[in-house]
Amino acid sequence: MSAGRLRVPARARRGEVIEIRLLLEHPMENGFRRDTLGRAVPKNIINTLVARYDGREILRAEFGTGIAANPYLAFFTRATASGEVVVSWVDDAGLAGEVRAPIEVG
């Protein structure tokens, strides 16, 4: 499981637009590099990322090889109900990762 950091506001008013920030730890190998011995480094990038809020999918992203290592994402959503933001992703090697954070909406 690869690691990541997720930041959502701990508290928000109903209807408020909140920012969700994400920093993932991943080499994002684009498949074009060679190692010091000249062997091709196989492509291995995070290919799919899904963010859910209170059980509902709010973002789905397909990454390409142009995205740098340790990708940073920020996006907005509207606070509707207290619940959990869960972000999960999977890379070409089949390695999955997940981070979660609760949000309280009053």
Added chain:
Amino acid sequence: MIRAALLLLALCATLAGAQSPPPRSGLDFQGDDIRRLQEDDFANPAMLWVERGAALWREARGAAGKSCADCHGDAASSMRGVAARLPGWDRRLGRVVTLDARIQACATGEQRAAGFAPESRDHIGLLAYVSLQSRGMPQRVEVEGEARAVFERGRELFMTRVGQMNLACTHCHDLKWGRTLLTEKISQGQPTAWPAYRLDWQAAGSLERRLRACFVGVRAAMPDYRSDELTALQLYLARRAQGLALEAPGVRR
């Protein structure tokens, strides 16, 4: 008239007294994008390494089964200022040590564990985590006494031409800083942001890795990791940065 003459005299005295300009952080020579990235503790990718270091701090390692925290407790208090006064003379080891060498001594001596491979995730993680505890503190290293010879060696290395380009560190970082080299502004070569996340590497790395990259840049043979040369150079750089606030973990192009 007399007052004007006195003022002029005072000005001349000030100019003569200032042999070198005050040290300026490498961040001053970076673009706004890099500055924003470094100043945002969430977006700064080096923080991924810091998190690993924080976990490692509490992890029991080696035959002794001890963690860093078992001896040193809370890093926020016990490690505060440590990175600011290193490299320096270590009385117990009887030599000049960098922060990395100090950590290695603990790992192999106290924990009776394998040392950290240079630039490994654990190595940079722990370095970054300990360095972070001194963020904002001025660099203050001691070069008198036992450390003097190593400091002089460092200065000599800084001033000596090497490689096919036949350049010394001083030619760019003392004489040409602030000018442009290809797309980059030449910095003063201050060490205070290291370990740092370098976009070129897409990873966080140590000052030693950065220095080795400079050797490649002037097409000279690279000194080994943890070699006496790199230790001496780091002591000289730290003394040269005296008073400059530590900003590790930084972000650089």
